[in-house]
Amino acid sequence: MRTLLRNRVALAFGALFVAIVFACLLAPVYAKDVAHTGPNDNHITETVNVGGKQVDVVSPTGVPIGPTWKGRFFLGADSNGRDVAVRLLYGGRNSLEIAGIATLITMLLAILLGTLAGYMRGIFDGVLSRLFDLVWAYPAVLLGVALGVALAVGGIDLGLFTLHSGSLLLPAFVIGIVFFPYVAKPLRAQALSLREREFVDAARVQGVGPLRIMLDEILPNLTSSIVVFVPLIIANAILLEAGLSYLGAGVQDPNPSWGTMLADGIRLIPGAIHLVLVPGIMLVLTVLSVNVFADGVRDALDPKATVRGRL
Amino acid sequence: MMGHRQVHRTIQASIGTLLTFMLVVGVSACGSSSTSSGKGPISVLMGTAPDSLDPGLGATTQSYEATWITYTGLVTYAHASGEAGTKLIPGVAQSLPTVTNGGKTYTFMLRKGLVYSNGAPVKASDFAYAIERAIKLGWGSESFLTENIAGAEEFQKGKAASISGIQTDDATGRITIQLVAPYGPFLNVLAFPAAGLVPSGTPMKSLGNDPPPGVGPYEIESVVPNKSFAMVLNPNWSKDAIPGIPAGHENIDVSIVSNNQSQAEQVLNNSADVFDYNDTIPPTLISQIESQASDRFAKEPTVSGLYFFLNTKEAPFNNARARQAVNYGLNRQALQRLDSGMLQPACFFLPVGMPGHPTNAPCPYGEPNAQPDLAKAKELVRQAGLEGAPVTVWGGSRAPHKEFIDYYTSMLNEIGFKATEKIVADAQYYATVGNLSNKAQTGFLSYSQDFPNPLDFYQLLDAQSILPTENHNLSQVNDPHIQSELASLGPIPSSQLSSVVPRWQALDEYTAKQAYLAVSGYEEVPKFFSDRINFGAAIFHPVYGNDWSSLELK
């Protein structure tokens, strides 16, 4: 912890990430008080005052205005005359929410199943390891695309709960599933080796049940690994969501996300490049800040680990 | 060192030689117009590959652009721009048919002496073969054949070995077609390339990569699927073969370039000749083109409409005031901008260029080019007691239709409804809104003509078209006045259409007042060529777009 606090660069980027999250959470405030428009309000045939002149928000041939650096249309407009800055913040809420929930799903599944497989061994391990290997062997983007496309039409009904096709939980669910083996396998390996240690043996001899052992002895020793993984998964989840939404297999219209905004912008190249730059730079800054912070965490907790940056 | 006089004379001599040379070459180049001038080939770009170049299969506009000048049927369209191009003229038949038996029997006589592009003679029985082939192959619009020609449905289901409703006599050249019931636009159906003649015995399988011989100014060769193909002047086509079908001028190389930006730039800098009218020119380029190349760019109207359907069987649009409010509130300028400026704002259901489009009537709910009357719209919603009424707006994911829906939803919210949009994958859109169990209240609707007969469009408002799935009448219109008009106007053959145009116009004005749809306008498409092409002489056909046989190099 102290090592981390001494790493000023990591802390600075960590703070940047928190600032971005905060700004996105304040989207409604920005929309109401600064931009005076919502994320879905169209202003196609309106004009806005730029440098003393009244300029079309969207030109007669459909070209939207670039950044005005003023309250209204601070970062420009999109082809529907919507305020890009407002959509950026609302889209950020969605993108970050999905990444967060996906990370939660990944970590929960990985901790649960990885510990179970590593500690219980036998048939548990046999089945679970095969499952990990199968999902892990399947290329991440393709799996995400396949699941995303398949579920995009009708949603999914898992008995316990239903995810409708417009829900944000759907891409979160897909991403969570895609990433869990990347964490489950290392955790399993660790649980496997921890199992052979003396204090676990001692507990077993004393007659402590397996569930108690896993909770009291194994899990606490996995904490540092878990903490190292979390920012890594968050970063990759943000990127995978952007990729899936770009392809149309992630966030569905009309919900904005950084990925869908990028898709719209790339489609209009070479016109209106601000529609590509704005969500793109935001994405890079966010992921970069998570990655730098993740580096710092890893340095502090486990300097010898060579965890790969991208899954 | 040459003196001035000598230089002068040398130049004169050179010019003289040059002129003589050009004269000789020019004279020898004039002659039968079915040989190219040697300056070609013309390079045509397409954004999407034709679904198939086999006339019995192809059903997209890209496919028709190539096949209509390669496979001529009994009748075809006049090669002219605008409404003149909607006129049907005899093709491989000697003249327009005799229609008897209350509109159920069509009799043609085949022209004598016609040959295919491979030299084989054309027989009357080839027509029956071509129709059977189109049905066997599963042509996308085969229902026009199976629903109308007697015995065609039995043939399709495999219950009959041939189509009982078609009788041909190779000796006399007589062709007789029996219909199930009188169908006014039947001649238009016979003008489809799928009804174009191919030699009997042409294999009953997809020949998209090596299309069969046909009767027409061109033949299709060198097909590389999804990449390119060539239109070569038919050596066995004499320019007098069929009056009304001119010979082509140049060979044509067609390449698929799916990037619209790249396509437009190639035509702008003259490295390619023809831009695919089905594609959109990127908005930033349009201004550049309008200033730099205005002499070779024009916005051509097409007979296709962009609408929003308003389901008259579900709240809130079962209330006429709600529908009127939508029409008052619709900002067609906004939609025009979303369509890169290629939309002609309008309020009538039948587009310009379709016989029956009202030419003198005012729009009942505000002029299309003016700013919308949002205050009146809000007032109407309030009067109807529908403020806050929930509305789900349906749309497909393809741009710019999705953007239209984004705007439309925003407008509905502005006038007092509580609208949310539901975008589905483009491929599923019509299947989804066409399924009555989804109870779609409103959503995007676009329709392009199959042929220039208003009955084609009015099936969208025909109560008999309402089906539980694959429904086309999305507003679920069941209006007795419309039904009675359709019953009497429907069977009138296309050749007599001009006599009943005033009645169609009156019907269309009536439809506008009922506000069964919110009409955005009619799509315009770009006629955009390089400076090598004679722009004014090139025909833009109302049904098939760029008429490649009319393209000539300057």
Added chain:
Amino acid sequence: MVAFVARRMGSLVAVLFAITVLTFLIFQAIPDGDPALRMAGRLASPQQVQAVRVQWGFDKPIYVQYAKTMEKVLDGSVISYSQQVNVEQEIVRDLPPTISLALGAGVIWLVFGVLFGLLSAVYAGRWLDRLLSVVALTGISMPVFFLGAIMLYWLGYKWGLLPLGGYVPLTVDPWGWFTHMLMPWVALSVVSVGVYSRVLRANVLDVMREDYVRTARAKGLSERRVLVRHVLRNSLMGIVTLWGLDFAWVIGGGAILVESVFNLGGVGQYAAQSIGRLDVPPVMVITMLVACAVVVLSAIVDIFYAVLDPRVRL
């Protein structure tokens, strides 16, 4: 050795089977919706939908459906109904751009990843190292399609230095092939260069601390010789594994994202377009084939690993 290879092959086949089953389940067993309708596409007539239903066995139990699906895939007779095109033939036609993309990018990131990694390690702690670290980190944090779009806009449209996308076959015009592939290659490589240089840097620094390197230094070999001979050879294994996995990632994901931006017309773009059309047969076949290719690749890497290091063959 033989036993190891045999065992590896066995588990490979098992995984391939599992992948095909998983793909099948994802696409065919989606709740809600008539799979025949989905397969047949929008323009299908009721007869065509029925024909699809019979062909793919949708009216039969699920294991029969699976068998019929695999039969069609292995036969090369999967038809995309919305396009009337044989899917596998289309995939073969679209392979050259994808392979050019993967191989070219693979070479670039290997070379530059190793180069940057070595430079960072040699100059550890100094400004070059910090600069390369920043570059590496930014590369990892960037979505490939965003980078591709930015390059396309500036290098292509604004400054006209490179072509605006599209693919030119190597056999037709080698220089054209190169200029058209350059931006896609760089877009894909940036991510992996970042990862490689960081990993290699850590590996090299680790190995440099090892005893035998110090011994080698003591023996009087020059710094560079020490590096190249001992350090690189020992880092090789890590690099090989990483490269194999990354190559798999390009085919399995990077290609689908980058090809659309540059309109390369490869397998990835075909998959992306099919997704947009909700055209299921191509997406299913491509997913299956690519996943299998990836698994085979990692098996080859594993075997190669075992050849290099006997300790692995346990």
